[in-house]
């Protein structure tokens with residue numbers, strides 16, 4: 001019996017059910033496939049490959065220690081399985097279910113078909129609280145809770161290898177055509193980094209989590225920063241959640257003055273880890289939301305943005321003329337990370353004030369995120385762009401956000417150095433400086449720093465009008481009910497409410513829900 005444990009974005013040995021099951025049955029080949037077709041996609045990037053490579057190397061060390069070296073192959077998945085089957089008569093492939101982009105969805109179907117044709121048993125196991133073939137969204141919460149409450153699987157004590165299986169080194173990013181992208185030191189995707197982040201978070205780094213998470217500078221230090229190792233699968237959500245529960249229980253046994261972080265910080269982290277699965281479930285249920293607006297009438301109203309659109313290019317490069325937006329984009333380019341609120345702001349700004357199609361801007365963001373996890377950005381990008389029909393559209397005022405989240409302009413000065421000399425009071429609106437003050441600050445608008453691409457107030461009103469035109473159509477509400485039934489969160493359900501009455505709370509009814517700017 002020859003078993004293959006196929007590692008994808010689950011690069012760990014702890015809480016790994018396919019490995020656990022295979023280890024109990026006999027000899028196995030632990031396999032990782034580098035797929036050049038995947039790394040050629042427009043939503044993938046060198047920074048993501050760097051995070052994945054670090055986790056694959058670490059996994060290789062662990063598997064060596066357990067006795068079954070990792071086999072790395074480069075090519076299309078079906079070709080790799082065909083070759084291994086020809087040489088070793090594979091009887092079983094074990095893997096985690098993956099809720100990825102269209103490429104991995106199609107590839108998994110091909111592997112399933114190949115396995116069926118060859119009489120190989122292909123067994124897939126859930127790895128998040130994401131439920132495949134979910135029949136009703138009403139059942140999701142219970143399924144998720146049950147999964148998260150079940151035991152974290154220990155690392156197998158010993159693995160039985162199949163000898164003499166050829167393996168290759170991980171290809172360099174250059175071989176895969178992944179050009180340098182401005183992020184010199186991407187966050188690693190390893191388990192060791194995950195454990196370090198989690199330990200330091202609970203030991204005190206997360207003390208100011210709830211307040212700092214909204215600010216890009218403080219958030220970088222106080223947020224958990226576990227998104228990268230979660231995206232490589234080096235640590236499981238279940239393990240992380242159970243650690244949160246254990247820390248919470250530990251705190252409640254101690255006097256409050258001894259708490260390294262407040263209980264509310266742990267509760268906030270737990271809530272966010274819940275969102276992680278909630279959003280991925282949307283892509284699992286409806287894989288086409290990677291390309292299509294969730295609400296059918298928003299899909300009809302879409303106007304594509306060309307990849308070489310100068311406004312799109314200026315936004316992506318951090319050259320919109322809005323210092324806070326530009327600082328966020330430049331920081332994301334250089335570090336691969338941005339806090340949640342600022343991700344929401346830059347996406348909303350692109351879709352509303354700059355009137356860019358959400359997919360074009362979403363693609364550019366996706367490849368800038370080292371933690372790219374397709375099931376989170378695509379539903380989120382749509383949500384921040386008013387495409388879902390079941391969420392209140394929220395536009396962000398980049399000036400207000402700047403003064404709220406970066407009052408002294410420290411973040412702007414760091415990432416937009418050409419504005420260093422601008423006084424704090426106008427750091428987020430340099431265009432309001434008079435000629436003498438501009439000269440004193442060394443700023444030439446349209447010279448050293450770009451002029452604003454739009455008047456943000458005028459642009460926001462135009463965006464609101466565009467949204468209103470769609471939302472006033474007769475079929476809007478019934479389409480929104482369909483989206484809610486399939487993908488909407490059930491956490492806000494009124495006790496005893498029927499599904500449609502429940503939805504009445506979330507669905508748009510009147511224009512007052514179209515806030516021009518949100519405080520959030």
Ligand SMILES: Cc1cc2nc3c(=O)[nH]c(=O)nc-3n(C[C@H](O)[C@H](O)[C@H](O)COP(=O)(O)OP(=O)(O)OC[C@H]3O[C@@H](n4cnc5c(N)ncnc54)[C@H](O)[C@@H]3O)c2cc1C
Pocket residue numbers: 213223224225226227228230231269272273275276277279338339340341343344347369371372373374376377380381384
């Ligand atoms: C447009 C947009 C795109 C995003 N794309 C991604 C992505 O590709 N990968 C990704 O991991 N997160 C994404 N997020 C969610 C969120 O911004 C990041 O998870 C978070 O900033 C990562 O930093 P952290 O690990 O310190 O998070 P923390 O704030 O400490 O949160 C802990 C974990 O909870 C989960 N989480 C937090 N916020 C969210 C959220 N809003 N939705 C779903 N899960 C959440 C993540 O797993 C995160 O690592 C996106 C948000 C927006 C608005």
